[in-house]
Amino acid sequence: MIEATHLTKRYGATVAVDDLTFTVAPGRVTGFLGPNGAGKSTTLRMILGLNAPSGGAVTVNGVPFAGHPRGLRHVGALLDAQDIHGGRSAHAHLAALARSNRIPPARVDEVLHEVGLAKAARRRIGGFSLGMKQRLGIAGALLGDPPVLLFDEPLNGLDPEGVRWVRGLFRRLAAEGRTVFVSSHMMAEMHQTADHLIVIGQGRLIADQALEEFAARDTSLSVTVKTPDLAALTDALTAEGASVHQETDEVGRVTGLTAARIGDLAHQHHIALHQLTSETSSLESAFMSITAASVDYLAGEAR
Template identity: 70%
Template structure:
């Protein structure tokens, strides 16, 4: 478990993280989302003791990570796949990590096979593709068989097969009871992988909840109704407290269920040609709820 309590980090006059409080629980994949510059990487580095908080605390299974002498046995992390000596082989790189953490040498071959790099284990890392480096970084995180795992943008450079493999890996690790905390910009993958979300913007907490609850907070969810009597049905739905948008014979209503739409239409003898439920989109909710936290917004396309 990762527990963050009123965590703040300042660099001179700049506040990168402000009063963050959240918990990442075991047995779940928790996605860590936020616009560029929101403080995600700074937060992850404070979890690992690489940056010291200005105020507040962060603990892993009840203790600061820095207090653990054999860290890879407790937390595995991938922060930047490029931070590896290019002249070493994957085997040599992981063997050095294993020795420094008193991990059996046989574990190196196990994790290289697990991530699909057994055939390239003795090649120089400098010749690896970005996707191969990501796999090596994941192997390093798994090396100590830790109960807590942190990944910062682990899908960069992976092909579709690799993305699917990582998704299944994270879910299997969580199913074993581990704490899995994943930062990513790929909303579609978070939608398929994460159980819970921690969302921040400009260093402050926006949400810490299930992915279903977060997606439902966006305005993209609703009921779409096609009817020749749009004006009458829209008036009834508005009285019910729904928000209704009309586009020809198509109404989109939020704040009301499809069942209630059907009941109102039946009671008032309104013909319906089509009723569909539009599921909430994680991406739409994220864009809406972080709109005021975007530091570098693109210009409007003309």
């Protein structure tokens, strides 16, 4: 478990992380989302003791990360797949990590096989593609068989097979009761992988809730209705505060009310419904809507 309490980080006059309080629970995949510059990487670095908080605290299983002897046995992390010595082989890199954390040497071959790099174990890392480096970084995170795992943008550079493999890996790790914390900008993958979301903007907490609950906050969702008496249904719905856009004589698109409420109102007014279809909740749409006020870098801004 990861617990942050009033976590704050300042760089001079700039507040990168502002009074964050959240818990990352074991047994589920928790996505960590936010616009560029929101403070996600800084938060991850504070969890790992790489940056010292200006205020507040963060613990891993009740203890600051620095208090865990042989850190890789407690927390595995991938922060930057490119931050690695290109002159070493994949096997040599992991062997050094294993030796420094008193991890059995046999574990190196196990994780290389698990991430699909067994055949490239003796190759120099400098010749690896970004996707291969991501796999090696994941191998390093898994090396100590830790109960807590952190990943910052782990899908960058992976091909479709690799993305599918990582998705299954994260779900398996969570099913084993581990704490899995994943920062990513790939909304479609987060929608398929995460169970819970922590969303920040400009260093502050915006949301801490189940993924489906967060996605349902998308206020742009609409409901398509088909009825032989669209005018009467429109009157009933607008009286409840909904908006109805007429698409044909019998079909309208409704915003502002759920499908269940529309169905109830149609029943109350004795209006026949031939179709009542809700749009699927979109994590990307909800994210864009809810974080709009926290975006620091907008493409195409007027100068």
